[in-house]
Amino acid sequence: MAAPSPSTLTASLMAAKKAKGLSFADLEVALGLDEVWIASLFYGQATASPEEAEKLATLLGLDPAITAALQEFPTKGSLDPVIPTDPLIYRFYEIMQVYGMPLKDVIQEKFGDGIMSAIDFTLDVDKVEDPKGDRVKVTMCGKFLPYKKW
Amino acid sequence: MAAPSPSTLTASLMAAKKAKGLSFADLEVALGLDEVWIASLFYGQATASPEEAEKLATLLGLDPAITAALQEFPTKGSLDPVIPTDPLIYRFYEIMQVYGMPLKDVIQEKFGDGIMSAIDFTLDVDKVEDPKGDRVKVTMCGKFLPYKKW
Amino acid sequence: MAAPSPSTLTASLMAAKKAKGLSFADLEVALGLDEVWIASLFYGQATASPEEAEKLATLLGLDPAITAALQEFPTKGSLDPVIPTDPLIYRFYEIMQVYGMPLKDVIQEKFGDGIMSAIDFTLDVDKVEDPKGDRVKVTMCGKFLPYKKW
Amino acid sequence: MAAPSPSTLTASLMAAKKAKGLSFADLEVALGLDEVWIASLFYGQATASPEEAEKLATLLGLDPAITAALQEFPTKGSLDPVIPTDPLIYRFYEIMQVYGMPLKDVIQEKFGDGIMSAIDFTLDVDKVEDPKGDRVKVTMCGKFLPYKKW
Amino acid sequence: MAAPSPSTLTASLMAAKKAKGLSFADLEVALGLDEVWIASLFYGQATASPEEAEKLATLLGLDPAITAALQEFPTKGSLDPVIPTDPLIYRFYEIMQVYGMPLKDVIQEKFGDGIMSAIDFTLDVDKVEDPKGDRVKVTMCGKFLPYKKW
Amino acid sequence: MAAPSPSTLTASLMAAKKAKGLSFADLEVALGLDEVWIASLFYGQATASPEEAEKLATLLGLDPAITAALQEFPTKGSLDPVIPTDPLIYRFYEIMQVYGMPLKDVIQEKFGDGIMSAIDFTLDVDKVEDPKGDRVKVTMCGKFLPYKKW
Amino acid sequence: MAAPSPSTLTASLMAAKKAKGLSFADLEVALGLDEVWIASLFYGQATASPEEAEKLATLLGLDPAITAALQEFPTKGSLDPVIPTDPLIYRFYEIMQVYGMPLKDVIQEKFGDGIMSAIDFTLDVDKVEDPKGDRVKVTMCGKFLPYKKW
Amino acid sequence: MAAPSPSTLTASLMAAKKAKGLSFADLEVALGLDEVWIASLFYGQATASPEEAEKLATLLGLDPAITAALQEFPTKGSLDPVIPTDPLIYRFYEIMQVYGMPLKDVIQEKFGDGIMSAIDFTLDVDKVEDPKGDRVKVTMCGKFLPYKKW
Amino acid sequence: MAAPSPSTLTASLMAAKKAKGLSFADLEVALGLDEVWIASLFYGQATASPEEAEKLATLLGLDPAITAALQEFPTKGSLDPVIPTDPLIYRFYEIMQVYGMPLKDVIQEKFGDGIMSAIDFTLDVDKVEDPKGDRVKVTMCGKFLPYKKW
Amino acid sequence: MAAPSPSTLTASLMAAKKAKGLSFADLEVALGLDEVWIASLFYGQATASPEEAEKLATLLGLDPAITAALQEFPTKGSLDPVIPTDPLIYRFYEIMQVYGMPLKDVIQEKFGDGIMSAIDFTLDVDKVEDPKGDRVKVTMCGKFLPYKKW
Missing domain, CATH: 3.30.1160.10 (Cyanate lyase, C-terminal domain)
Structure with a gap:
């Protein structure tokens, strides 16, 4: 797309946030949305409404092309579709390896x-x-x- | 190992639990351990102490070879190390695809x-x-x- | 599980259906459920209620262990999680290769x-x-x- | 090829469509071809006739190199040949996992x-x-x- | 399926053909069908009509379960869906590696x-x-x- | 290599052929070599002699670096070494899946x-x-x- | 096939050779064929003539089904088609990783x-x-x- | 690294060798090292001593950054770690598929x-x-x- | 091989060790060899001399077929050649992911x-x-x- | 990220270290941290405190963007998540293949x-x-x- 690519979008948003000295927790307060959801918007995994995009643009001093891109419907997936190498993320895969089938059984015993x-x-x-x-x-x-x- | 294989162990425990008409929630009450942990023991992902193994053996009428096997240190991993096909389990992989990098950033912003x-x-x-x-x-x-x- | 394995379950149901000379379309009429859904039950991809399991057991002369197994919550996935080799099934993968991104865009343009x-x-x-x-x-x-x- | 690459072609077409404020449904009306087929042409999965390419060029104000490229026979495949990570597209793969073998049986029972x-x-x-x-x-x-x- | 599995079917047909001392070329003459097609039937890749199955059963002295299985609609694919190791079969993959794109261009230049x-x-x-x-x-x-x- | 890369070579040759309005069938007549072989030379899968390279250079008005590159011994393989997504090329893989083992048996029955x-x-x-x-x-x-x- | 499977064939030949206390070097002398070729016959990678099969049957006291199987045309490949884990065999893959392209260049410089x-x-x-x-x-x-x- | 990348290094060395009209066999004579080893140095698989790097620099008229890079300890591997598509290189993989286990047995019978x-x-x-x-x-x-x- | 398969061998040795109530540390003392090496022999990754095999047979009361098998040259590799799912073993893979390139540089800086x-x-x-x-x-x-x- | 990418970071640090003629052992002395840890910082696998980053910047004459980047929390993993081709690194994978399960057993026998x-x-x-x-x-x-x- 002629819009910024997902990794350019992420890099620009991260750089703007860092320049303003804001954490995701600060953005949670300013925008009234959860910090994890805001981080997922930064990684091109979620879509902002025009109002949300505008509010973020004002807070971070964003360029209009970035503001427009936040309102597109992204092709999702923030990891390569393989086992991730980063230890923090890998632990969640390990949790599914060790506790996945037990979790399925307990959920289905409770819900059908x-x-x-x-x-x-x-x-x-x-x-x-x-x-x-x-x-x-x-x-x-x-x-x-x-x-x-x- | 001459001990029952992990899938035999799981099948025997599941059949005994079904025969007694017990849910994992019932076992949680009877054993004083969480239902997810107990399910993970059934899938050969955790190790029981001798007392825990005995209590479970009495509740479910287990064979001594099964009771002994519950005390071994298992080679863990309840799924094939590929993308799982079961929709309930797959959703947890999708959550990591969509929210993995955002989660990493928020955790590290809070903890280092x-x-x-x-x-x-x-x-x-x-x-x-x-x-x-x-x-x-x-x-x-x-x-x-x-x-x-x- | 001590219950019949998914492939044994499928084989027994298919053999019973063949012995009675019934097609899935005949079962659709007899059970009041769609033929594709019934076929997915045969492949261990869906769960029958006790009444549905009983009705099918009577129609096909099933063994009680099979009747019980139809009421379990299966671990789903009827194909190996790789590109399938069967030409009929492969064509649906090819459709997603050729029309997947166009389909995504049209659906999201209509629905968000x-x-x-x-x-x-x-x-x-x-x-x-x-x-x-x-x-x-x-x-x-x-x-x-x-x-x-x- | 000295022609624009498939992703450049897609990006140029998407940008032109956005600039004109047209949806795929609008293009369906204007061109007399289905919106999904038109989206597949945008993704380099189909071939336009000279008349179709001209009509689209006029509607979207396309550059002649793009107009020519729409008439080539593309190397097809709009996804990496792995399990896709985008949730909307993944659901179609999951449908084949769960309903693929049942679908094969019902089609072949009806058609041979x-x-x-x-x-x-x-x-x-x-x-x-x-x-x-x-x-x-x-x-x-x-x-x-x-x-x-x- | 309660019918013989594809590899059992292949083994039984191969053993019967060997016991009768017949080549695929002999079967071509006897059945009036091409030797490659007959070999593909032996590998569970094609479906015989009742008459064809009967004729083959008589020629090879087949068991009725085998004769019935020849009339089923098989799940096709005679190789693991990976690069084959057998040198004779691998050469056909190599031909596609070396000549695949040239072949596509020449066919599409001639046919569209x-x-x-x-x-x-x-x-x-x-x-x-x-x-x-x-x-x-x-x-x-x-x-x-x-x-x-x- | 300081020589043009295989995809640059292919793109330049394709563009020159298109500019001259020649098909591979026309080149077959002009060069006295088969159209498939010529297409394989365009895709960097074959080596031209100095005379063949010269003749082609004259016909298509090629740059000397391209003419020299046609005489190198290429690292062959025109596809990624995975299952191809293009439907025309995939069908040849499907043919090997369905008819590969039958073909092996018939060839070896005829030749040893x-x-x-x-x-x-x-x-x-x-x-x-x-x-x-x-x-x-x-x-x-x-x-x-x-x-x-x- | 109703003939012994490749791994059964290998196991029977290895056990017979061990029982007779013969090395592959001893078989080289006795049969007038190289020890590597004989080992490849033991692994189901080569085909014996009737005379060779007979001579080996006499030397090792083989069962007639084994003797017949040595004369079949095997589906070749003695390793899983992945990177092997055995260190002795892996070194040959490493040699190709490190010296593969150099070897290609030197061979083609000498031979075309x-x-x-x-x-x-x-x-x-x-x-x-x-x-x-x-x-x-x-x-x-x-x-x-x-x-x-x- | 700020040093030239392995593929740039290879391309520069190959271009210099071609410009001087030298074969690897000529370099073997000039340097007193084997042509395969010299080719492996060109592909970034081996390390030259300062004297060897200098001698080669003089022979081929190399740039000092290239001369320095020849003395680094490379990260080795000249092929993608998959089955190679080039027919000349693939044959060595096929040799290991067909003769790998026989080779292991013969080497270990001779050496332990x-x-x-x-x-x-x-x-x-x-x-x-x-x-x-x-x-x-x-x-x-x-x-x-x-x-x-x- | 007609000898016990690697997993049967491991299971028999583990069961015998458990029956005698011995740890690998006890075997280290009794045999004068390191506990890790002894465990690798149990997993079919190492070869015992006749004296070592005899001593172990006496200590554990082994069957002669097991004693003979300990003296064979095994095909090595105790894991599937994929990323392991067991958390204890996975950590060593993670160590190589995080510290592999640093380790290479430090070793080569010290040794060449x-x-x-x-x-x-x-x-x-x-x-x-x-x-x-x-x-x-x-x-x-x-x-x-x-x-x-x- | 607008910060330097991990490979640019590594290349800049390596070039600066080389220009100063320092080994990792020299940096160990100068910084009071282990040479392997320092190398892992160079490869973007670890995070420096502001003081550590400053000390290193002074020693190596680093650019402020590099100094800032050393204090970020990196996405870890210095190798492609496949079996590595470099022989020095591969040996550590081979060690886990051969000694992984023995190591697990000995550690768990000692620690639980x-x-x-x-x-x-x-x-x-x-x-x-x-x-x-x-x-x-x-x-x-x-x-x-x-x-x-x-």
Whole structure:
């Protein structure tokens, strides 16, 4: 597309955020949207409304081509479709390796045959302070979708 | 190993649980351990202490070879190391595709360079009732491990 | 699981259907459910209610272990997760290769950022008679799910 | 080739369409060809006749090199030949995973040994309004080709 | 399927043919069908009519389950879907590596945008005697299918 | 190499041929070499002698660097070494999937243990006119090479 | 095939050779064929004549089904078509990684555009005694095949 | 690295060698090192001493950055780590497929458990003239390394 | 091979060791060989001398077929040649991902162009007690092998 | 990112180090951090504190953009996520192939179910002088992390 490519878009947004000295948590307060969702917009994984794009453009001093690109429907996927090498991201793959089938059984025992939606879905990150070492808490919450019969 | 193979172990435990008419939630109450952890023990992904293995053996009427096998240190991994085809499990891979890099940035902005442990780690599943359709809530909580320098 | 394995289940159901001389179209009439959905139950991709399982058991003279297995929540995926070699199935992959991005653009131009559900979804096959050669008509219909923001 | 590369061609066409404020549905009306087929031409998956290329050039104000390139026979394939990461496109792969073998059996029960052509083939997208949420309807229609013996 | 598996079917047919001392060329004469097509039936890649299956059963003294299986619609693909290791078969992949794009250009220059059908298709093998070493001649002939527009 | 890269070479040759309005069939007549072989030279899969390179340079008005490059020994392979996505080329892979093992058996029944050479080898394309639709005829002819013992 | 499978064939031949206390070097003397070729026959990669099969049957006390199987034309390939894990075999892949392109250039500088045949080919292993550690000498010798033009 | 990249290095060396009209055999004489080793230096697979780099720089009129780069320790591997498509190089992979396990057995029968070194290793190419067609002789010679116990 | 397969061998040795209540550390004392090397023998990755095999047979009460199999030269590789899913083993792959290139540079800065042998090599595991949590110390020690020139 | 890309960062640091004539061992002395850790910082695998970045900038005369980039949290992974082709690095993969399962068993026999951390982890390289050839000693030391139950 003649619009900026996804990685150019990400780089420009990251550079503008860094120049303004803002964290994603600061953007959460300023925009009234969750920091993880805002980060996913920065990585070309979500679509802003015209108002949201404008507000962000004003906050970060964005170029109009960037502001327009934030309103496109992106081709999603922020990782190469292989096992990721970054240790922080890999741990989530390992969690699915070790706990994937157990998780499926427990969800289906509670809800029946169906899935947790990854579209009607939210994701939050919290810091849990702990004297033995702080803990990362990741909360995923999606609508249960039962399989339709016809 | 002359011990039962992982898939035989899983099949025997699942059949015994079904015969007793117990859910993983019932086992959570009876054993005082979380239902997801118990399911991961059934899939050969975790190790029971002798007391835990005995308590489970009594509850489910297990054969001594199964009881012994629950105390071994398993070679972990409950999925083929490829993209899974089951839609419930696939959605968690899709979540990492769409939200993986945003999640990494938000965690590291809050904690610094390091990872969320997948070993000193817990995983819970809850049902959130909602008139527009119930929601699945998955909570992951792991110790933050900062990178060591030397 | 101590229940019949997916391929044993498929083989037993196919053999019973053949022995009774029934087509999937006959089963559609007898059960009041679509022939494609019934075929997907035969391949271990869907779950029957107790009444549906009983009705099918009576029609095909099934063994009680098979009848019970039809009510389990299967680990789905009827193909190896690679490019299929069978020409009939491969053509659907080719359609996505050639028309996948065009399809994405047209759907999102009509509906916005989101997806067609593959869970709240139906699939029908019809024969369209044509003097130049009959045509296969495949109709897929799924709920549109818009991406949630939070 | 000294002709524009497929991704340059797509980007130029998309930018011209956006600049004129036209949707694929508008182009369907203007050209008398289906919107999905036109989108497939934009992605370098189909070939225009000289008249079709001219009409499109006039509508979008295209450069002559682009107009010429629309008449070439492209090397087809709009996706990397791996499992796609975009959720909208992935769902069609999941549909084949879950319903591929059932679909094969139902088609062959109706038509005999052969395939649905992906060449003598059309693909349409419709919006089905529904108070519980609009639905996406995708209709594929291809000539049945029976296997030849010799 | 309760029918013999494809590799059992192949093994039984090969053993019966060997026991009768017949070559595929002998079967070509006896059945009035090409030796390559008959070999593809042996490998579970084609479907016999009831008369063809009966004639072959009589010639080779086949068991009725085998005779029935020859009339099923097989899931096709006689190789693992990877690069084959057998040198005779690999050479055909190498031919496509070296001559694939040239072949595409020459076919499309002669016929327009479309493909050679692999369904309405025949394949013959001949021996060309030559004093400098005999040559293998492989002739493929398929209907040209032009891309449809809609 | 400081010589033009294979894709630059192909692009320059294709552009020159198009500018002169010549088909590969015209080049076959002008050069006295088969159109498929000439197309393989254009794709960097074959080597021209100095005389052949000169003749082609004169016909197409080539730059001396291109003329020199046609005489190098190329690193061969015109496709990525994966399953190709282009439908015309894919059909040849499908032919090997469906007819590969049958072809091996028929060739070896006629010739013994060995292979058809892909080096001492020719490939021709013909159009077979047919009222029910023209047919593509592809003829491959290679020397039989028996396995040596030592 | 109803004949022994390749791995059964290899296992039976290896067990018979071990029971007789013979090395491949002893078989080289007894049969008048090279030890590497004989080992390749044991691994189902080569075909024996009736006389060779008989001589080997007598030497090793083979069962007639094994003797017959040695005369079949095998589907070749003694490794999984992936990078091998065994260190001795891996080194030959590493040699091609490090010296493959240099080897191609030197061979083609000496011989022109073509290849070394792997069919009209011999392979020998010798021990070169050396006070600093004995050396393995592997000699490969194949007919040069020039590319044909047509 | 700020040094020339491996492919730039290769291209510059090849262009310089061509401009001087030298073959690798000529360089073997001039430098007193084997032509295969010199070709491997050209492909960034080996390291020159300062004297060797200087001598080559003088012979080929190299730029000082190239001369310096020849003395670096390269990251080795001259092929993509997949099955190569070039027919000359592929034949060496085929040789390992067909003769790999036989070669392992014969080497270990002669030397015990261990490997042929690919580091303390030489590789030579010779032309063997033969009236039935010249032959390529490739000789590999590496130190035998026995597995250590501890 | 008619000898026990590698996984049967491992299972039998593990069961015998467990029945005798011995750890690998106990076997280290009894046999005078390192516990890691002994474990590698159990996994079919190393070869015992006749004396070592006998001593182990006596200690564990092994069957003669097992004792003989310990003296064979195994086809090595204890993992599938893919990224392992077991978290303990995966960490060593992650170490190479993160520290592989740094390690290469530091080793070559100290030693020149060459490698650390994995054949003339030892591997030890120690427990380092630490009040903040015990540490695993893994020491690898291999002969440096410089690249040979010729 | 608008910051230098990882490979540009590595190239600039390597060129600056070379221009100053410093080894990683010299940097170890100057910075009071291990040479392997410093090399991992050069490869974009670790994060410097502002003081460490400043000290390095002064030593090597770095540009401020480089100095800033050293303080970012990198996306880690210094190799393509495939089997590496470089012989020095490959040997570490081979060590895991041959000794991976033995290592797992010995570690777990000593420590219980858990892993060696690759985050709270150090890695050292030493040269062990030996008259039969110097040896490379690599010492890895990581905290043992036991699996948590919940």
